[in-house]
Amino acid sequence: MKTLTYIALIAGIVSAQSVLLPHVSLWQVKPDLGFVAVCLIGLFGGELEGLLVGLVLGWAMSLFSAQDVLSAAIIKGCIGFIAGLAGRQVAYLTPPLLVIGLFTLSCLVGLITPVVLRLSAQQDVWWALWSVVLPQAALDALIGGSVYWLISRYFGLEQWVSEYRI
Amino acid sequence: MRMVNFRLSYNARRVAFALAVILVLSFLLLPTQLQTVFQAVGSPFGWVISWPLQAVAGIHDRIAGVWGQYVALQGVEEDNRQLRRELDLLKEQNGQLRESAAATERLAALLEFKQQALPTLIAAQVIGRDTGNWYKTIILNKGTSDGLQSDQGVITPAGVVGRIVKTTSSTSVVLLLTDPNNAIAGLIQRTRDEGIVGGTTHGTAQLKYIPLLSDARPGDRVVTSGLVGGFPRGLAIGTITRIDKEDEALFQSAELVPEVDPNHVEEVLVILPTSFPTEGERLKAPKTKR
Numbered sequence: 001m002k003t004l005t006y007i008a009l010i011a012g013i014v015s016a017q018s019v020l021l022p023h024v025s026l027w028q029v030k031p032d033l034g035f036v037a038v039c040l041i042g043l044f045g046g047e048l049e050g051l052l053v054g055l056v057l058g059w060a061m062s063l064f065s066a067q068d069v070l071s072a073a074i075i076k077g078c079i080g081f082i083a084g085l086a087g088r089q090v091a092y093l094t095p096p097l098l099v100i101g102l103f104t105l106s107c108l109v110g111l112i113t114p115v116v117l118r119l120s121a122q123q124d125v126w127w128a129l130w131s132v133v134l135p136q137a138a139l140d141a142l143i144g145g146s147v148y149w150l151i152s153r154y155f156g157l158e159q160w161v162s163e164y165r166i
Numbered sequence: 167m168r169m170v171n172f173r174l175s176y177n178a179r180r181v182a183f184a185l186a187v188i189l190v191l192s193f194l195l196l197p198t199q200l201q202t203v204f205q206a207v208g209s210p211f212g213w214v215i216s217w218p219l220q221a222v223a224g225i226h227d228r229i230a231g232v233w234g235q236y237v238a239l240q241g242v243e244e245d246n247r248q249l250r251r252e253l254d255l256l257k258e259q260n261g262q263l264r265e266s267a268a269a270t271e272r273l274a275a276l277l278e279f280k281q282q283a284l285p286t287l288i289a290a291q292v293i294g295r296d297t298g299n300w301y302k303t304i305i306l307n308k309g310t311s312d313g314l315q316s317d318q319g320v321i322t323p324a325g326v327v328g329r330i331v332k333t334t335s336s337t338s339v340v341l342l343l344t345d346p347n348n349a350i351a352g353l354i355q356r357t358r359d360e361g362i363v364g365g366t367t368h369g370t371a372q373l374k375y376i377p378l379l380s381d382a383r384p385g386d387r388v389v390t391s392g393l394v395g396g397f398p399r400g401l402a403i404g405t406i407t408r409i410d411k412e413d414e415a416l417f418q419s420a421e422l423v424p425e426v427d428p429n430h431v432e433e434v435l436v437i438l439p440t441s442f443p444t445e446g447e448r449l450k451a452p453k454t455k456r
Contacts, residue, residue: 014219015221015223018219018296019223019226022295028369029299048181055189059211060212061297063215064296065298065301065303065332065339066296066301066332067300069208070197070201074193078186117300119300119347122346122366123346
C-alpha cells in the first residue's frame with residue numbers, strides 16, 4: 001500500500017512539476033516539489049525510505065528534463081538519505097526549524113548541481129546563486145514549511161514525530 | 167491519530183547506507199555505463215509516468231482553451247485589425263518572393279544544382295516544461311514509438327525551436343534554442359558568414375564565432391546552415407539585435423532575437439532524419455555538357 005502511495009506521489013509530482021508549476025513560477029524559477037517531498041519523506045520515514053524514494057523520484061523527474069538520469073537520481077537519493085540522518089538527530093521539529101533546514105539544504109544542493117551537470121560557461125556560480133539557487137531555496141522552504149504545518153495541524157503528525165524521534 | 171510506523175530496523179539502516187555508498191561509487195567509476203542502463207530502463211518507466219502527465223496536460227489545455235475562447239477576449243478586435251494589415255503586407259511580399267523563387271529555380275536548373283529534399287515532418291504537441299530550473303526544455307507528446315530520436319531538429323512554421331535531447335517511448339525532451347547549453351550551426355543570410363547559435367542566460371540567443379572581417383549588422387537574419395545534422399539549410403533562427411566585438415578577440419559574436427518565442431510554443435514539427443544534401447553535395451560542380 002505504501003509503495004502504491006509513493007508511486008502515485010511520484011507520478012503526481014512529476015506531472016505537477018512539468019505541467020502546472022511553469023505557470024506559477026516566480027522570476028522564472030519554480031520550486032522543486034520533488035526536493036520538498038524527498039526531504040519530508042526522509043525526515044519522517046528515515047534514511048532508507050528517503051534514499052529509495054529520492055532515487056526513483058530523481059530518475060522519474062530526469063526523464064522529463066535535459067538533466068542526466070544518474071546525477072538526478074543520485075542527488076535526490078542523497079537528499080533523502082541526508083534528511084533521514086538529520087531527522088534522527090532532531091527530537092522536536094517546529095515549522096520554522098524545518099524552513100531553515102530546507103532552505104540551507106536546498107542552497108547546498110543548488111550550488112553542487114551546476115558543478116555536477118557541467119553547465120555552459122555563462123552559467124557560473126554567481127549566476128546560479130542569484131538566478132536559481134536562492135529563489136528556488138526560498139520557494140522550497142516556504143512550500144515545505146507550509147506542507148509540514150498543514151500536516152502537523154490536521155493530521156497530528158507532531159505528536160507522532162516526537163514519539164518517533166524519542 | 168497514529169500513522170504508519172516508519173521506524174527502521176538496524177539492518178534496514180545498514181542496507182540504506184550500503185546502497186548509498188554503492189551508488190555514489192558507481193556514479194564516480196562507471197558514469198557512462200550506468201547512464202545507458204538507467205536511460206534504457208527509463209523508457210518504459212517514462213511511458214507509465216507519461217499517462218498522468220498527459221492527463222494533467224489535457225485538463226490544463228481544456229482550462230486554457232476555455233479561458234482563451236471565452237474569458238480572455240479583450241483586445242481581440244484590435245488584434246484582428248492588426249493581423250489583417252499584416253496579412254495584406256505579407257500577401258504582397260509573398261508575390262515578390264514567388265517571383266524570386268521562380269527565378270532561382272530557373273538559375274538552379276541551369277547550373278544543375280541538386281534539389282534540396284523536403285524533410286519529413288512529424289507534428290507533436292507540447293505537454294510540459296523541464297522539471298528542473300537548470301535547463302530550458304519542452305516536453306513533447308511523441309517519442310521513440312513515433313520515430314523520434316535524440317538530435318532531431320524541432321521547428322514551427324516560423325523557425326527553429328530546438329533539438330531533441332532525450333526520448334522515452336511516448337515523450338521527448340527538446341532543448342530550446344535559448345538554452346546556453348544548445349549549439350546549432352547558423353548562417354547570416356546576407357553576409358553568408360557561419361557561426362554557432364546557442365542560448366544566453368537572459369532568454370535570448372547568440373551567434374558565436376563570426377569571423378572578424380564580417381560586416382554583419384543589427385537587423386540581419388540568421389538561418390540554419392545545414393552543415394551538421396538535425397536541420398536542413400535555410401530555416402529561420404532569429405534576427406541580430408547587437409554585435410559584440412571585443413578587442414584582441416579572434417571572433418565576434420551577435421545577440422539574436424529568436425523567430426519563435428519558446429515560452430509560448432504549443433505545437434511543433436519534428437524533422438525526421440531524411441538525407442538532406444549537405445552544402446558541399448548541393449553545390450558540387452555541374453557535369454560538363456557535351
